[in-house]
Amino acid sequence: xxxxxxxxxxxxxxxxxxxxxxxxxxxxxxxxxxxxxxxxxxxxxxxxxxxxxxxxxxxxxxxxxxxxxxxxxxxxxxxxxxxxxxxxxxxxxxxxxxxxxxxxxxxxxxxxxxxxxxxxxxxxxxxxxxxxxxxxxxxxxxxxxxxxxxxxxxxxxxxxxxxxxxxxxxxxxxxxxxxxxxxxxxxxxxxxxxxxxxxxxxxxxxxxxxxxxxxxxxxxxxxxxxxxxxxxxxxxxxxxxxxxxxxxxxxxxxxxxxxxxxxxxxxxxxxxxxxxxxxxxxxxxxxxxxxxxxxxxxxxxxxxxxxxxxxxxxxxxxxxxxxxxxxxxxxxxxxxxxxxxxxxxxxxxxxxxxxxxxxxxxxxxxxxxxxxxxxxxxxxxxxxxxxxxxxxxxxxxxxxxxxxxxxxxxxxxxxxxxxxxxxxxxxxxxxxxxxxxxxxxxxxxxxxxxxxxxxxxxxxxxxxxxxxxxxxxxxxxxxxxxxxxxxxxxxxxxxxxxxxxxxxxxxxxxxxxxxxxxxxxxxxxxxxxxxxxxxxxxxxxxxxxxxxxxxxxxxxxxxxxxxxxxxxxxxxxxxxxxxxxxxxxxxxxxxxxxxxxxxxxxxxxxxxxxxxxxxxxxxxxxxxxxxxxxxxxxxxxxxxxxxxxxxxxxxxxxxxxxxxxxxxxxxxxxxxxxxxxxxxxxxxxxxxxxxxxxxxxxxxxxxxxxxxxxxxxxxxxxxxxxxxxxxxxxxxxxxxxxxxxxxxxxxxxxxxxxxxxxxxxxxxxxxxxxxxxxxxxxxxxxxxxxxxxxxxxxxxxxxxxxxxxxxxxxxxxxxxxxxxxxxxxxxxxxxxxxxxxxxxxxxxxxxxxxxxxxxxxxxxxx
RNA sequence: GGGUGCUUAGCUCAGUGGUAGAGCGUCUCGUUUACACCGAGAAUGUCGGGGGUUCGAAACCCUCAGCGCCCA
Numbered sequence: 001x002x003x004x005x006x007x008x009x010x011x012x013x014x015x016x017x018x019x020x021x022x023x024x025x026x027x028x029x030x031x032x033x034x035x036x037x038x039x040x041x042x043x044x045x046x047x048x049x050x051x052x053x054x055x056x057x058x059x060x061x062x063x064x065x066x067x068x069x070x071x072x073x074x075x076x077x078x079x080x081x082x083x084x085x086x087x088x089x090x091x092x093x094x095x096x097x098x099x100x101x102x103x104x105x106x107x108x109x110x111x112x113x114x115x116x117x118x119x120x121x122x123x124x125x126x127x128x129x130x131x132x133x134x135x136x137x138x139x140x141x142x143x144x145x146x147x148x149x150x151x152x153x154x155x156x157x158x159x160x161x162x163x164x165x166x167x168x169x170x171x172x173x174x175x176x177x178x179x180x181x182x183x184x185x186x187x188x189x190x191x192x193x194x195x196x197x198x199x200x201x202x203x204x205x206x207x208x209x210x211x212x213x214x215x216x217x218x219x220x221x222x223x224x225x226x227x228x229x230x231x232x233x234x235x236x237x238x239x240x241x242x243x244x245x246x247x248x249x250x251x252x253x254x255x256x257x258x259x260x261x262x263x264x265x266x267x268x269x270x271x272x273x274x275x276x277x278x279x280x281x282x283x284x285x286x287x288x289x290x291x292x293x294x295x296x297x298x299x300x301x302x303x304x305x306x307x308x309x310x311x312x313x314x315x316x317x318x319x320x321x322x323x324x325x326x327x328x329x330x331x332x333x334x335x336x337x338x339x340x341x342x343x344x345x346x347x348x349x350x351x352x353x354x355x356x357x358x359x360x361x362x363x364x365x366x367x368x369x370x371x372x373x374x375x376x377x378x379x380x381x382x383x384x385x386x387x388x389x390x391x392x393x394x395x396x397x398x399x400x401x402x403x404x405x406x407x408x409x410x411x412x413x414x415x416x417x418x419x420x421x422x423x424x425x426x427x428x429x430x431x432x433x434x435x436x437x438x439x440x441x442x443x444x445x446x447x448x449x450x451x452x453x454x455x456x457x458x459x460x461x462x463x464x465x466x467x468x469x470x471x472x473x474x475x476x477x478x479x480x481x482x483x484x485x486x487x488x489x490x491x492x493x494x495x496x497x498x499x500x501x502x503x504x505x506x507x508x509x510x511x512x513x514x515x516x517x518x519x520x521x522x523x524x525x526x527x528x529x530x531x532x533x534x535x536x537x538x539x540x541x542x543x544x545x546x547x548x549x550x551x552x553x554x555x556x557x558x559x560x561x562x563x564x565x566x567x568x569x570x571x572x573x574x575x576x577x578x579x580x581x582x583x584x585x586x587x588x589x590x591x592x593x594x595x596x597x598x599x600x601x602x603x604x605x606x607x608x609x610x611x612x613x614x615x616x617x618x619x620x621x622x623x624x625x626x627x628x629x630x631x632x633x634x635x636x637x638x639x640x641x642x643x644x645x646x647x648x649x650x651x652x653x654x655x656x657x658x659x660x661x662x663x664x665x666x667x668x669x670x671x672x673x674x675x676x677x678x679x680x681x682x683x684x685x686x687x688x689x690x691x692x693x694x695x696x697x698x699x700x701x702x703x704x705x706x707x708x709x710x711x712x713x714x715x716x717x718x719x720x721x722x723x724x725x726x727x728x729x730x731x732x733x734x735x736x737x738x739x740x741x742x743x744x745x746x747x748x749x750x751x752x753x754x755x756x757x758x759x760x761x762x763x764x765x766x767x768x769x770x771x772x773x774x775x776x777x778x779x780x781x782x783x784x785x786x787x788x789x790x791x792x793x794x795x796x797x798x799x800x801x802x803x804x805x806x807x808x809x810x811x812x813x814x815x816x817x818x819x820x821x822x823x824x825x826x827x828x829x830x831x832x833x834x835x836x837x838x839x840x841x842x843x844x845x846x847x848x849x850x851x852x853x854x855x856x857x858x859x860x861x862x
Numbered sequence: 863g864g865g866u867g868c869u870u871a872g873c874u875c876a877g878u879g880g881u882a883g884a885g886c887g888u889c890u891c892g893u894u895u896a897c898a899c900c901g902a903g904a905a906u907g908u909c910g911g912g913g914g915u916u917c918g919a920a921a922c923c924c925u926c927a928g929c930g931c932c933c934a
Contacts, residue, residue: 399865563874567886574899585896737903743892827917836880
């Protein structure tokens with residue numbers, strides 16, 4: 001059987017995604033549909049793609065994030081906006097440098113063997129050869145990004161912007177250099193910001209050590225015994241009665257034989273450990289704070305590799321973890337270990353890139369003073385200029401921006417934006433802007449900037465800032481930022497801070513739409529070690545991009561994680577096949593979009609009903625998508641397409657399509673499919689494009705109009721009638737099933753009752769496999785005022801029928817009781833809204849008549 | 863320790879005051895003018911426990927228990 005289209009094209013009998021996806025994507029690129037026009041008079045709709053790492057490959061989280069962005073972009077494009085969805089990549093400082101260093105390591109080389117210049121050259125070579133694999137994978141998903149505007153955080157324009165903003169922030173007093181305790185990775189040999197540190201529960205030890213002798217001794221507790229070599233004081237709480245008398249005195253620090261003071265500071269928790277803590281000013285952030293307050297000296301006892309150095313003890317030259325063991329052993333020997341707990345589970349910081357245990361280290365670094373920036377970022381949300389969706393996640397945002405520490409932005413790496421600060425021969429310090437030259441003989445700071453410093457500018461420097469470009473004017477601020485809540489703090493907050501600063505207080509987006517993480521089918525986090533990682537490419541190969549996209553969008557409830565299983569992607573593929581076959585069937589039956597839709601007065605109730613359901617669906621889906629309710633939008637479309645259209649409309653209309661009076665229905669069906677394909681297109685771009693072009697002969701759904709719900713089509717009367725037909729069909733099917741009739745077995749049957757239902761008697765007969773001929777009824781049913789009589793050749797299964805009726809009777813009695821209780825409740829009658837009371841009264845009447853009918857039927861059964 | 867969620871069918875989750883829902887899975891029947899990647903029918907829940915507010919609570923409040931995430 002074939003289905004012909006306006007273009008003479010035919011649909012294959014089975015849907016195979018691989019046949020259409022890549023050629024459709026090429027078609028869209030060739031037609032230049034995704035390239036935005038800054039000179040357009042249309043209202044702009046802008047999204048910047050959260051730039052994936054240049055080292056990255058597409059994982060399921062990207063697939064979700066990008067599917068949602070593509071849905072919004074495609075819908076807005078169809079709605080007539082000038083849509084810019086800007087793609088690009090992040091240079092990912094540490095991650096990328098690690099990749100290239102690893103490659104060098106395989107050849108027995110380190111970056112130092114190459115030298116800075118050649119190493120950076122090598123990284124660029126790596127990028128040209130193997131970087132950005134993710135971009136091609138994104139094309140598989142069908143992303144409608146503007147490739148002509150693709151950016152990279154290290155490209156020329158963005159690099160210039162980085163230098164410009166550094167200078168601007170420095171001039172505003174927002175960037176400074178200071179000696180502080182920072183997170184140090186002894187393997188990557190660089191400083192890390194707070195958010196580049198992952199806290200894990202590690203099995204460590206908790207050791208209590210006695211300092212001093214006799215009366216003048218005090219027991220401190222620590223998880224890092226080796227740092228005692230650098231202690232400058234012991235701290236207690238000022239109100240602690242145990243130690244009050246010792247405040248201001250000194251105790252002997254063992255091993256190094258130094259007298260150190262006992263100080264009082266409110267930071268100390270009396271209930272924790274012994275209530276006395278050692279103060280290692282150069283190796284712990286809290287100790288550093290106390291040391292500053294009490295003038296405790298900073299004693300550095302480790303080098304950059306985490307190796308003990310400069311303590312003047314036997315421990316110099318030992319790795320920090322070996323030193324921990326050795327120091328405890330030695331102290332034990334001396335009888336100074338009062339108590340030990342092992343294992344002691346506590347949170348320990350690890351480098352988020354290489355998992356090495358982070359070492360707090362006193363070091364001179366560049367910082368951003370975040371207080372004013374964070375306040376502006378918080379205010380933008382508090383004032384309503386920026387909306388967080390879902391609103392429930394706003395407190396998390398505030399918790400962060402309201403309590404933010406200064407941001408360490410220097411990294412001791414080679415791959416990244418080099419800090420534009422130059423030092424003169426006499427310790428002069430100067431920030432050199434993009435168009436300036438450093439004086440002769442000066443040297444540049446060797447460090448580079450934190451990757452987030454440049455990606456924080458993604459929402460404006462991608463448009464050409466600091467130049468006053470047409471793109472910037474047209475597309476900034478962006479409309480919505482779509483991203484996972486997991487990078488709210490990493491990236492979103494940085495974008496907010498940098499953008500509001502650079503763009504004169506205008507926040508970078510109007511809405512921050514946060515989605516959750518994709519988890520495995522049991523809701524567990526995906527991880528390589530668990531072996532439960534879902535590869536989006538594999539599943540696109542297997543089920544098609546549309547199936548993956550639909551599954552992800554259907555699971556995307558605002559701000560919450562979603563589980564994903566292969567079976568569910570298979571289910572979405574089944575849905576795609578359903579759409580394919582429904583369209584194929586429709587076209588075999590002459591569905592078309594030629595000319596105007598017939599007036600509703602000329603349509604039968606089935607056509608009026610599907611138009612009514614269509615209008616309601618379009619109305620609901622539009623509002624759901626505008627509110628980022630992707631899951632509910634998909635659910636609504638799924639049930640309209642599968643239940644209303646395929647299971648009921650097509651089945652009820654088969655009779656019509658076989659008759660001579662089918663023209664109106666053919667036009668209606670064409671219209672419904674046309675609108676359905678348009679509405680599904682943002683979620684399932686490939687199959688809808690293929691089906692719609694075949695059905696309508698149109699150029700492309702990418703540039704087709706977004707459907708408007710036609711409220712004049714909403715027809716409650718037809719909905720009521722069709723719902724009665726559905727009830728009749730379902731009940732008779734149930735009866736047939738209970739009676740053991742085969743689905744295809746024809747049975748003589750006839751209807752009597754209200755005329756508007758009887759008008760569709762032949763459609764009912766078709767669905768119920770009832771024959772229209774004279775017979776003596778042996779069974780009868782009554783549903784919704786319609787009487788159905790059937791001939792079961794004289795014998796029916798009385799036991800089965802009795803069981804069925806009794807079940808119905810019990811349900812009806814239960815309903816009756818609830819209704820009676822409510823109506824008999826004076827409080828309910830007095831306080832419940834009128835429409836609820838009416839509803840309950842109707843329910844009472846219906847259940848009463850049902851009970852009478854069922855009771856009579858039971859009595860009639862022999 | 864601070865913050866913030868979650869607990870509804872076998873599994874994963876919707877559902878914010880008016881008769882408990884979906885997808886997947888399970889059971890039965892079935893190749894009938896698209897589709898077995900299908901159709902028809904069925905089973906399955908004192909909505910974590912307890913208390914309160916209300917005419918009415920899965921939903922609102924309190925409390926207990928369990929689980930999770932973020933931050934320190």
